[in-house]
Amino acid sequence: MTGVISKAIVILDFLLPQGIEKEASVTEISKELDMPVQSVHRILSSLMEHGFVAQDAKTRKYKLGLSIMKYGFLMWDSLMLRSIARPFMHELGERTKETVYLAARENDEGVYVDCVDSPQILKISEPIGLKLPLYIGASNRAIMAHLPQKTRDAILKDVRWDAIPSLKPMTRAFVEEDMAAIRERGYAVSVEEATEGTIGIGVPIFSYENIVIGSLNVAGPTARFGEEQIARHSLLAVKYAKKISSELGFRGRRDRMP
Structure with missing residues (x-):
């Protein structure tokens, strides 16, 4: 469980905006963070369920969700x-x-x-x-x-x-x-x-x-x-x-x- 939480934090950190809003696909996140695609997809699904990330309906890319803003x-x-x-x-x-x-x-x-x-x-x-x-x-x-x-x-x-x-x-x-x-x-x-x-x-x-x-x-x-x-x-x-x-x-x- 600790490993999954650590990976989720790394993914959230990767999606942090750098001046402008940042979006990335599962494949891009997998490649940049050297994580298996299946693991990235599973973690993103859980994060999206709780509002920590959101997915663009057209591009299918992910970005930080409103829950992050709320806690911030x-x-x-x-x-x-x-x-x-x-x-x-x-x-x-x-x-x-x-x-x-x-x-x-x-x-x-x-x-x-x-x-x-x-x-x-x-x-x-x-x-x-x-x-x-x-x-x-x-x-x-x-x-x-x-x-x-x-x-x-x-x-x-x-x-x-x-x-x-x-x-x-x-x-x-x-x-x-x-x-x-x-x-x-x-x-x-x-x-x-x-x-x-x-x-x-x-x-x-x-x-x-x-x-x-x-x-x-x-x-x-x-x-x-x-x-x-x-x-x-x-x-x-x-x-x-x-x-x-x-x-x-x-x-x-x-x-x-x-």
């Missing part, structure tokens, strides 16, 4: 997210005087990828790289709430709710209801789910492809987060999350999801 743009979004978000995180931190986190999605989990610490003595300080399931915490549910319905269902399908790493009991019904509320108001709020005595506010961040790729978050001690503070910090977090999304190329209004 997702990687670009991930790399750009932190650098674009950083100045806005600082502004949000200065205005709220609370800790500001940037989270990104990694499969079925959310992970903190950057942080601006609160200047106050009593503050929240979670480590960069902290991962939790997408259904735990405001930073994660803000992301999960805007994933496609099928993706959300797949994530929640086999959850053992009596064994999740949350300080408060949870059910699928609670998570579903909360995600609906998040989509309605535009932000998430969680209280003492991952860390005792803390509250978090999370707002989704979207890429130019209208895909949720992360969240901007304000977190602090529950003692400092009354209704007035939550309302104020939420408005600010929404404002700066929209700025980040705009810088990433998001221009439209995201359609409401079922």
Whole structure:
């Protein structure tokens, strides 16, 4: 299997455009890469099935497919997210005087990828790289709430709710209801789910492809987060999350999801 994967990577690398779009036939690829024609044809068929290569109906030649572009743009979004978000995180931190986190999605989990610490003595300080399931915490549910319905269902399908790493009991019904509320108001709020005595506010961040790729978050001690503070910090977090999304190329209004 490793040999097949290596050959597939070599073929994809061969098809990389060199200034202009590159196309090649099975025979040309076989000759240039010194691979058996049958092996090349079999690998190309598998790659085409998953959208990594496409075949011209007239010339019968192969070129890179849209899946390569999709993953390339997702990687670009991930790399750009932190650098674009950083100045806005600082502004949000200065205005709220609370800790500001940037989270990104990694499969079925959310992970903190950057942080601006609160200047106050009593503050929240979670480590960069902290991962939790997408259904735990405001930073994660803000992301999960805007994933496609099928993706959300797949994530929640086999959850053992009596064994999740949350300080408060949870059910699928609670998570579903909360995600609906998040989509309605535009932000998430969680209280003492991952860390005792803390509250978090999370707002989704979207890429130019209208895909949720992360969240901007304000977190602090529950003692400092009354209704007035939550309302104020939420408005600010929404404002700066929209700025980040705009810088990433998001221009439209995201359609409401079922």
